[in-house]
Amino acid sequence: MKNPLCWVILIGVAFLLIQQGLPVHSQGDSQSDNKVMDNITVRQGDTVSLSCGQGDLVTHSAWLNRSSIMYAGEDKWSVDSRVSLVTLNQDEFTIKIENVDMTDEGQYVCAVQTRSKATTTSVHVIVQVPPKITSLSKDLVVNEGSNVSLICAASGKPDPSVSWKIISPSAQSLPSEDEYLEIQSVSRQRAGTYECTAINDVATDIQTVELTVNYAPSVSEGKDVGVTLGQQGVLQCEADAVPSADFEWYRDDRRIFNSFDGIEIEDSGALSKLTFFNVSEGDYGNYTCVAMNKLGSANTSIVLFVVIEPTSSTLLQETTSTVLEQTGSESHTESEGPDAVQDGNSAARAALTSTCLLVLVALQLLLKF
Numbered sequence: 543m544k545n546p547l548c549w550v551i552l553i554g555v556a557f558l559l560i561q562q563g564l565p566v567h568s569q570g571d572s573q574s575d576n577k578v579m580d581n582i583t584v585r586q587g588d589t590v591s592l593s594c595g596q597g598d599l600v601t602h603s604a605w606l607n608r609s610s611i612m613y614a615g616e617d618k619w620s621v622d623s624r625v626s627l628v629t630l631n632q633d634e635f636t637i638k639i640e641n642v643d644m645t646d647e648g649q650y651v652c653a654v655q656t657r658s659k660a661t662t663t664s665v666h667v668i669v670q671v672p673p674k675i676t677s678l679s680k681d682l683v684v685n686e687g688s689n690v691s692l693i694c695a696a697s698g699k700p701d702p703s704v705s706w707k708i709i710s711p712s713a714q715s716l717p718s719e720d721e722y723l724e725i726q727s728v729s730r731q732r733a734g735t736y737e738c739t740a741i742n743d744v745a746t747d748i749q750t751v752e753l754t755v756n757y758a759p760s761v762s763e764g765k766d767v768g769v770t771l772g773q774q775g776v777l778q779c780e781a782d783a784v785p786s787a788d789f790e791w792y793r794d795d796r797r798i799f800n801s802f803d804g805i806e807i808e809d810s811g812a813l814s815k816l817t818f819f820n821v822s823e824g825d826y827g828n829y830t831c832v833a834m835n836k837l838g839s840a841n842t843s844i845v846l847f848v849v850i851e852p853t854s855s856t857l858l859q860e861t862t863s864t865v866l867e868q869t870g871s872e873s874h875t876e877s878e879g880p881d882a883v884q885d886g887n888s889a890a891r892a893a894l895t896s897t898c899l900l901v902l903v904a905l906q907l908l909l910k911f
């Protein structure tokens with residue numbers, strides 16, 4: 543407005559209109575106007591700004607929390623230190639709430655008054671809270687066959703959804719889409735690390751629980767051990783158990799202790815080793831390994847037997863007997879298989895074997911004399 547006269551006239555007209563109680567802007571017949579703004583979503587702990595428009599003709603404006611005035615113009619009525627004024631001018635009236643909490647959720651109203659009408663603008667503040675697991679089962683140790691019940695309760699806004707899965711020994715999700723995880727008659731395969739996940743639009747909270755399943759030992763069948771006199775002999779016993787088994791070794795009914803001369807018992811986890819550093823005649827025999835834990839015991843027997851040290855003559859004897867066994871078994875299978883076809887190859891092999899046999903027998907006879 544370059545022309546000052548024009549400006550004066552305009553103010554004069556406006557003044558007259560207001561004096562006469564006429565509407566400044568003809569906005570329909572209503573003297574008050576209610577508007578609803580879009581919802582504002584804010585995370586717990588964050589700051590939210592509430593803003594509404596003003597105008598040249600505003601005489602009073604206020605921000606209300608439900609029915610209580612927080613700000614009337616630039617006068618703060620709220621006693622809450624988190625609430626403060628950001629801007630108040632002809633264009634806007636903005637306040638902010640810092641460190642928002644759940645209780646701040648609700649309706650906020652900006653009331654604007656001109657001489658002729660009141661306008662309210664309301665806005666709904668929604669406070670979101672990240673999920674937090676509030677109650678979780680402690681690490682659990684149970685016996686195989688027990689019923690197991692794990693709980694994972696979580697809070698948050700919106701309500702978080704809770705689910706369970708196994709992450710070790712191998713990852714596997716579980717049917718439970720729920721805060722409770724029930725396992726009927728738990729097996730040893732269900733032992734492991736369980737993970738509870740609570741998730742909502744805001745974030746995720748994850749916690750784990752360790753499930754240990756105890757069971758009685760089972761021992762692998764012992765392998766008999768052949769050792770030459772004066773050599774070292776080792777008997778091994780392996781047990782699968784939770785908690786780990788304790789081992790005892792017996793010779794017939796007699797318990798063997800570590801301190802015995804020339805004998806060492808060494809346990810490491812699932813394995814127990816009985817070592818004879820120098821096997822003597824009296825060591826040969828039947829040994830029993832007993833594995834036990836608090837849930838039970840199991841045993842296996844292992845025979846320590848003699849192996850004659852290979853000399854030139856025993857070596858020959860062994861070779862002869864092996865060859866005899868081989869030819870024996872070969873003719874055995876051939877005679878048993880009715881569909882077996884006697885081809886030239888196998889006939890030649892049989893001939894060769896019998897020649898070898900003859901040579902060996904002759905050689906042995908020669909050596910004996």
Ligand SMILES: *[C@@H]1O[C@H](CO)[C@@H](O)[C@H](O)[C@H]1NC(C)=O
Nearest residue numbers: 579580581582665666667668
């Ligand atoms: C705003 O939030 C309220 C309460 O949660 C809900 O009833 C309303 O539908 C929401 N309005 C919009 C526009 O999202």
Ligand SMILES: *[C@@H]1O[C@H](CO)[C@@H](O)[C@H](O)[C@H]1NC(C)=O
Nearest residue numbers: 607608620622625639645646
């Ligand atoms: C809004 O009102 C509620 C209920 O009276 C109160 O708990 C909350 O602290 C208020 N929030 C602010 C920012 O004034």
Ligand SMILES: *[C@@H]1O[C@H](CO)[C@@H](O)[C@H](O)[C@H]1NC(C)=O
Nearest residue numbers: 687688689690725726727728
């Ligand atoms: C486990 O639960 C089943 C079914 O609820 C019940 O029949 C059984 O007796 C329970 N077992 C134990 C050891 O509590």
Ligand SMILES: *[C@@H]1O[C@H](CO)[C@@H](O)[C@H](O)[C@H]1NC(C)=O
Nearest residue numbers: 771772773774819820821822
């Ligand atoms: C094993 O014991 C025998 C008889 O006690 C002894 O003669 C021999 O020297 C021992 N051998 C070793 C390697 O200790």
Ligand SMILES: *[C@@H]1O[C@H](CO)[C@@H](O)[C@H](O)[C@H]1NC(C)=O
Nearest residue numbers: 794795828829830843844845
């Ligand atoms: C070894 O002893 C166990 C029990 O003492 C017995 O059951 C097993 O038959 C014995 N083994 C041999 C080969 O004698």
Ligand SMILES: *[C@@H]1O[C@H](CO)[C@@H](O)[C@H](O)[C@H]1NC(C)=O
Nearest residue numbers: 792830831832839840841842
């Ligand atoms: C070994 O196990 C059998 C049953 O499997 C049991 O009868 C025996 O008493 C056990 N022996 C020892 C020494 O524990």
